[in-house]
Amino acid sequence: MAENGFRNLLWFMGVVEDRRDPRKMGRLRIRCFDIHPDSKEDVPTETLPWAIPVIGSYDFNYKPPIEGSWVFGFFLDGDDAQHPMVLGVMPGMPTTFPNSTQGFNAKADINPKPDDAYNPDVNRLARGEEIDKTHVATQHATKDSVEPRPPYNAQYPYNKVQETESGHVFEMDDTPASERINIRHRKGTYFEVGPTGTQTNKIVGDGVTIIERNGKVLIKGASEVTIRGKSNIKVESDCNLTVDGTMTTNVHGDYRLNVGGGIYMNSGDIFSQKSSSIRQEAYLDSYNLFTRQHIVSQSEVGNIHVYANTGFISAYANTDVRIENGGNTYFNTTGQYNIKSANNIAIEGAKIDLNTSGAVEVDPGYTIYVKGTLTDFVSPSGKRDSLRTGLGKPIENDFPIDFTYDDTSYSSIADEPDPEHAHPDAEGI
Amino acid sequence: MAKDRFDVGFCDIKVATLSHYDKTAKERQSQQPISIANFISDLSFTESINGSALMGQMKILEATGLLDNFPIIGEELFNITYIDFFENEISQEFFVYNVSDVAPGEQQNYMYYTLKFVSTHHLLDMSRKVQKSYQDKTNKEMIELIFDEYLIDETRFPNSNNEIEIEDTDGVQTIVIPSLNPIAAINFLTRRSYSATNKSSNYYFYQTREKFKMKTHEQMIKDGRENAKEYTYDPAVHADTVSTRDKSMTNMLSFKMTNRLNTMREIASGAMISDVVEVDILNKQFIFNPYSYKDNVQDFTHTDKTIRFPHTEKFRQDFFEADGIPKSHMVFIDAERPNQNYTKIIAPKISNIYYHSELTVEVEIYGRNDIFAGDIIKLNIFNFEEIQTTEFNGSLSGYWLINSISHNISVDRVHKSTLILSKDLALGDSSGVSTVADMTTEVADTTSEFEG
Numbered sequence: 001m002a003e004n005g006f007r008n009l010l011w012f013m014g015v016v017e018d019r020r021d022p023r024k025m026g027r028l029r030i031r032c033f034d035i036h037p038d039s040k041e042d043v044p045t046e047t048l049p050w051a052i053p054v055i056g057s058y059d060f061n062y063k064p065p066i067e068g069s070w071v072f073g074f075f076l077d078g079d080d081a082q083h084p085m086v087l088g089v090m091p092g093m094p095t096t097f098p099n100s101t102q103g104f105n106a107k108a109d110i111n112p113k114p115d116d117a118y119n120p121d122v123n124r125l126a127r128g129e130e131i132d133k134t135h136v137a138t139q140h141a142t143k144d145s146v147e148p149r150p151p152y153n154a155q156y157p158y159n160k161v162q163e164t165e166s167g168h169v170f171e172m173d174d175t176p177a178s179e180r181i182n183i184r185h186r187k188g189t190y191f192e193v194g195p196t197g198t199q200t201n202k203i204v205g206d207g208v209t210i211i212e213r214n215g216k217v218l219i220k221g222a223s224e225v226t227i228r229g230k231s232n233i234k235v236e237s238d239c240n241l242t243v244d245g246t247m248t249t250n251v252h253g254d255y256r257l258n259v260g261g262g263i264y265m266n267s268g269d270i271f272s273q274k275s276s277s278i279r280q281e282a283y284l285d286s287y288n289l290f291t292r293q294h295i296v297s298q299s300e301v302g303n304i305h306v307y308a309n310t311g312f313i314s315a316y317a318n319t320d321v322r323i324e325n326g327g328n329t330y331f332n333t334t335g336q337y338n339i340k341s342a343n344n345i346a347i348e349g350a351k352i353d354l355n356t357s358g359a360v361e362v363d364p365g366y367t368i369y370v371k372g373t374l375t376d377f378v379s380p381s382g383k384r385d386s387l388r389t390g391l392g393k394p395i396e397n398d399f400p401i402d403f404t405y406d407d408t409s410y411s412s413i414a415d416e417p418d419p420e421h422a423h424p425d426a427e428g429i
Numbered sequence: 430m431a432k433d434r435f436d437v438g439f440c441d442i443k444v445a446t447l448s449h450y451d452k453t454a455k456e457r458q459s460q461q462p463i464s465i466a467n468f469i470s471d472l473s474f475t476e477s478i479n480g481s482a483l484m485g486q487m488k489i490l491e492a493t494g495l496l497d498n499f500p501i502i503g504e505e506l507f508n509i510t511y512i513d514f515f516e517n518e519i520s521q522e523f524f525v526y527n528v529s530d531v532a533p534g535e536q537q538n539y540m541y542y543t544l545k546f547v548s549t550h551h552l553l554d555m556s557r558k559v560q561k562s563y564q565d566k567t568n569k570e571m572i573e574l575i576f577d578e579y580l581i582d583e584t585r586f587p588n589s590n591n592e593i594e595i596e597d598t599d600g601v602q603t604i605v606i607p608s609l610n611p612i613a614a615i616n617f618l619t620r621r622s623y624s625a626t627n628k629s630s631n632y633y634f635y636q637t638r639e640k641f642k643m644k645t646h647e648q649m650i651k652d653g654r655e656n657a658k659e660y661t662y663d664p665a666v667h668a669d670t671v672s673t674r675d676k677s678m679t680n681m682l683s684f685k686m687t688n689r690l691n692t693m694r695e696i697a698s699g700a701m702i703s704d705v706v707e708v709d710i711l712n713k714q715f716i717f718n719p720y721s722y723k724d725n726v727q728d729f730t731h732t733d734k735t736i737r738f739p740h741t742e743k744f745r746q747d748f749f750e751a752d753g754i755p756k757s758h759m760v761f762i763d764a765e766r767p768n769q770n771y772t773k774i775i776a777p778k779i780s781n782i783y784y785h786s787e788l789t790v791e792v793e794i795y796g797r798n799d800i801f802a803g804d805i806i807k808l809n810i811f812n813f814e815e816i817q818t819t820e821f822n823g824s825l826s827g828y829w830l831i832n833s834i835s836h837n838i839s840v841d842r843v844h845k846s847t848l849i850l851s852k853d854l855a856l857g858d859s860s861g862v863s864t865v866a867d868m869t870t871e872v873a874d875t876t877s878e879f880e881g
Binding site for chain 2: 006010023025032034035036037039042043044047048049050052075076077079080081082083
């Protein structure tokens, strides 16, 4: 009983044999030198009383020492030795390997580890010794150009290291001119701040960043992002991208831009598009092209086709309309062909041939001038044959020339639209 | 029954030998135990409920140069067989551990010295440590295991008396014995033992010439009442005639009261009123358990049927209760280990220790081999008044517990024993040991009568 022991404490040194406190309160089972035997048969670990820790850091979330640690404390009940309290651990240099079948050893052969024999309990990273056996040796091992070389240059006693038994490491290094912070997971993921303030985040597994509210990133210098796999960026609201300088987008595969609403591209200077082939399609409405000055359509080696499947083609100009070509010019229509001018009409050619199955009606409002020689009018049937021979074969079935209109559906340039939601505003565009 | 040829206080040392423990040495293989019965001029040994092992000493007067010739090197066994007036014979084996007070006789042709000896169990105890855990066992079971494993060695000490009597204890516990000698370990468990029957839980572990015992003060009273030897203090009885020889053997040679009351010790010890403060660190509980002897006195077994509850009501209020609790005992409890019963053990035990020894006397009687420490003895003592009466003194007469008994066998083989006895400060109804049931009203009646 403890009524006298409290004023006559029994001090002890011992070895932690169990830290798996069923109450999860940081208690330890300690085998005490000169109080408990080394025989686990006489005193099994599970019969040792739980020692309550006295936490000098005033932090209830302290780290219980692992099995095999040497500790110091006292019994509240003095010589009765049934109520131990533990004050702290004592560092040393293990010179024997653990034997879990004997007392004063960890239950499992974990402390010291085989590599730790003849090494002080103080971590290698803190001592700055045998660094090749630490994570520093594996850092930058892939020689990845992005990952910087480890800035580790710790000198004892400046580096405060906590390393867990599985290999997680937390370093606070105050080595002069090599100050660092390093938090490292046993798998190799780490966060490190070097002496110049350079920070490295390396994730060897998947990485997830979630910000429940707003987020801001400010990079005052240049930045570089390399994504070696497929990348998806989804903005569930508006997205504004502002580039104060030049923006260059290099796409080595296809570039697909699917927009449910309109596309408004504004440029303060030239808007230039260049591709091996360009196709633009307004599959529901008009295609309007407005310029303040000229519109130039030029085909270097091919033809230029303007085709209205069901409508008409109209061209308006406030001044002249000029059509010039190096070959023949054909106007072919199934309806009437009307040429109307508010002013003179001049037809100039080496020869003007009017062929009609009907009459040629000339209804001048004033006088007909003929500068050449008028010949006798002959019957149309006899005359026309001779004219056709002079002009060659009619070409009425050859238009358009070398052109096949691609009337494939909208899916040729985008995903196939839902038949019920064929309008481009629909989802999936 | 004594034989007529025996004088009062007769004792005969029938056998007293010294032998070497190690008989493997060549020169000792044929060596027989040497008899020293004729060398013993004075022999004494003591047993006590507060002593865990028998100890004694004998004064040797011899002219054979035993110390150097035998020689005595601190490894000797001492075997003795002695018989008393009533022909009770006891044989025992002791270990001689010390030689002292060596001096030559007047003519320098003999020498005196003293040999001190202890029971062989004490030797085993001194040379062994218990570092062992006992899981889910009663304290009684643990004590049995420790006793059997550490204090019995029939190979080395075949003549030792290894009998033990252990009173039941309540509640199983798991305890790690923290590197203690076996007897210290047993005392450790004795101190922590709880008895639901004998509420004081005031256990003692001790060795008598008969056997080891571990029992409560109350159980000693219960067990000893029936066969209590009866002694009378009558200085008029003389031992010089054959007719008065038997009467002399039950007459006290001397009587001295060594203590009657000690109010200062009573207050300081917390016997009357105390507080056991349980600190449970694990559950962050700080529990006060006030204790009052007044509220619990009827739960205890007392030496006499009628007891006087101590102090007047006014004195109790003024000096035990008015200014708070004078004695506080802080204990730490382990919430995960059941049956620690600290509160039920500490305060009643402290009360019991004080009040059961409130009255102590020292008496001398002619020795006999059939009374032991822890026994009950009944005394008949007349009033010490000018006008002699035939009535016995109310507080001095009655049942007493033998706390210790010291035997002395003189050179002329007269065996005398000095007994330290204790009892409650009783009013003197010596009709028997009280029971809880019939004492409640008597205590109340007595208290009111006393206060009146």
